[in-house]
C-alpha cells in the first residue's frame with residue numbers, strides 16, 4: 133500500500149538505497165474561510181520518519197494546510213476543507229472520521245507554548261488520561277517519564293513535576309508541549325512555527341530535539357526561518373498566496389529551486 | 404452662597420494667573436518657547452496652582468470651622484447662659500440663628516434675643532469679610548510670588564507634576580477615610596447598644612423580639628435581642644438563592660461562551676443583563692404575588708404546609724435576580740481564557756466537554772469564584788424581596804417552607820417608626836449593621852485569598 137503511494141510521488145527524487153515510505157498524502161486540498169479561498173489544489177506526500185518543512189511568506193496558508201492533517205480547521209467557524217488526505221491509506225477528511233481518534237494519531241505543537249494551567253506532570257499526563265492509555269498510576273508515570281526524557285526535559289524538571297507547567301521558561305514550556313504531544317504516542321506530529329517565540333538557544337535545543345525524535349515519528353513543521361527548514365527538514369514545500377509552488381528534497385529546494393518565486397523567497401526578495 | 408461666589412472669584416483669579424504665567428514665560432524667553440525649560444503651559448499651571456490652591460484650602464477649612472467659632476463667640480456674649488442646660492442652650496442658639504436669617508422662631512421674640520440675633524448677623528458678616536480679604540490676599544499674593552519666579556531656567560513642569568501627584572494622593576485617600584468614618588460611626592452606636600444588651604446575648608440569643616415598652620408605665624414586652632434567628636434566616640435565604648443562581652448562572656455562562664453561536668450570544672447576553680436592571684421592588688411583587696402562592700398551592704397538592712410568606716419563595720426569586728451577576732461575570736472570565744489553551748486540548752484529541760471541564764473551567768475558576776462571592780454578598784444585602792415575600796417573623800428554623808426574616812430587613816424595620824434614638828431597639832440596628840459589615844468584609848477577604856491561591860496554581 134505504502135509502496136504504491138511512494139511511487140506516485142514523482143517529483144521527489146528518492147535516493148535508491150533507502151525506501152522512503154509515505155505516511156500521508158494530500159490530494160487537491162483546498163480550504164475556504166467563508167468565501168475566501170485560502171488554499172488551492174495542494175498535492176503533497178508526507179514521508180514517514182522524515183521532517184517535512186512548509187515554508188512561504190506569511191498569510192500564504194501554511195498553518196491552514198497544517199491544520200488539515202488533524203482537522204483543527206473544524207474548530208474554526210466558517211472554515212471548509214475540500215479534497216482528500218490519506219493517512220496510512222485512510223481518508224481523514226471524511227465526515228464520519230472520529231476526530232478524537234485522529235488527533236490521538238496526529239499530535240500538534242503550537243506557535244506559542246500553551247501549557248495547561250496544571251502541573252508539569254498533569255500536562256504530560258493529560259493526553260494519556262483522556263485517551264485511557266494507562267491502566268494504572270504506575271503506567272501513567274512511566275509514560276510521563278519517558279515522554280519527558282525523550283524531550284530532554286526530564287533532568288530539568290524531575291524534582292518539580294508538581295510545579296505548574298507555566299512556571300517553566302519559554303523554551304522549556306515548548307518542550308513540555310512537545311512532551312505532551314508525544315505522550316499520546318502519535319504517529320505524526322504537526323508543528324506550527326514552534327520556535328518563533330523562543331530565543332536562539334532554546335530554538336537550537338528544539339531543533340536538535342526534532343532531529344532526535346523524527347526516527348519515531350513523522351513530523352510536519354511550519355517555519356518562517358529558511359535556515360531552520362534547511363537544518364531540520366528532509367523535504368520542503370514552498371507555498372505562495374494559497375498555492376503550493378514547489379516541493380521536493382530540502383537540498384534541492386535550497387540549492388536549485390525551479391520556480392522563480394521560490395528562488396526569490398529563499399534569497400530574501402519576497403516574504 | 405457667599406462662599407460659592409468667593410470660590411468662583413478665586414477660580415477666575417487662578418485662570419488669570421495661568422494666562423499671565425504663560426505669557427510671562429514666553430516674554431522672558433529670548434527666542435521663543437524653545438528656550439524654555441518647560442512648556443509655556445506648565446508655567447501657567449504653576450502660577451495657577453499657587454494662586455488657587457492655598458486660597459481654596461483656606462475657604463474649605465474656614466467653612467468647616469466658621470459655624471462653631473461664631474457660635475461660641477455668640478454664646479460668650481450672651482448675658483444669662485450659666486443656668487441653662489446644654490439642650491436649652493442649643494435651642495436658644497438655634498432660635499437666634501433662625502431669627503437672624505428670618506426664619507420661624509420657637510418662642511416669642513424679646514428685645515434681648517433681637518440684639519443677640521443682630522450680633523450674630525454682624526459676627527457672621529465680619530467673619531465672611533475676614534475670609535474674603537484673607538483668601539483674596541492669599542490668591543493674589545501667591546500668584547504674584549509664583550509669577551515672579553517664572554524664568555526660562557525655572558523647572559515648572561516638575562513642580563506642577565508634584566502638585567498633581569499630591570492632588571491624586573488626596574483623592575485616593577478620600578474613599579479610605581470615608582470607609583473609616585463609616586466603620587467608626589457604626590462601631591460607636593453598636594457599642595452603645597452593647598452597653599444595654601450584653602454582647603453574648605445578642606450574638607447567641609435564640610429569640611428576636613425587639614419591641615420594647617415606650618414608657619415606663621406601659622405594659623408590654625421588654626424586648627429580646629438574640630440575633631441568631633436573623634442570621635439563620637439570612638443564611639437560609641442566601642443558600643436558596645445561591646442554589647438557584649450559581650448553577651443556572653454558571654451553566655448559562657458556559658453555554659453562552661462555549662456553545663452558543665456568536666449572533667445568539669450577542670442577543671441573549673444583553674437580555675440576561677436586563678434581569679439585573681429590574682428594580683428589586685418589582686422582584687418583590689413577583690415573589691409575593693406569583694411565586695409564593697404558587698409554592699403554597701404546590702405544597703397543598705403535595706400535602707405540605709407552606710406558609711404564604713416563605714423563605715423558599717423569597718430565596719428563589721432572589722436567585723433569579725442574581726443570575727445575571729453570576730452568568731455575565733463568569734461569561735467574561737471564561738471568554739478571557741486564551742484560545743490557545745482550548746486549541747492545545749483539542750489538538751490532543753479532547754472533546755469539547757472535556758476541554759471545558761478540564762481546561763477552561765479550571766483556568767477560569769478564580770474569576771468564577773469571584774463572581775459567586777459577589778453574588779453572595781448581593782444576596783446577603785438584599786432587603787426588598789425578603790420584606791415582601793418572606794415576612795418579618797423571626798423564626799428560628801431551617802425549614803424553607805416557613806417564613807423567616809433577615810438582618811437587613813430587621814435593620815429597616817427597627818429604624819422605621821417613632822422610637823427614641825437611644826433605645827435598644829434603634830441601637831440594635833447598628834449592631835446588626837456591624838455584623839453585616841464584618842461578614843461581608845470576611846467574605847471579600849476569603850474571596851481574595853481563594854482567587855490568589857488559584858492564581859498561584861494556574862498562572
Ligand SMILES: Nc1ncnc2c1ncn2[C@@H]1O[C@H](COP(=O)(O)OP(=O)(O)O)[C@@H](O)[C@H]1O
Nearest residue numbers: 165170188189190191192193194195196197208
Ligand atoms: N480563522 C480564520 N478566519 C478567516 N481567515 C483566516 C483564518 N485563518 C487564516 N485565515 C486567512 O487564511 C490565509 C492563510 O492564513 P495562514 O494559514 O494562517 O497563513 P500562514 O500560516 O502561512 O501565515 C490568510 O490570508 C489568512 O488571513
Ligand SMILES: [Mg+2]
Nearest residue numbers: 194195196324
Ligand atoms: Mg501561521
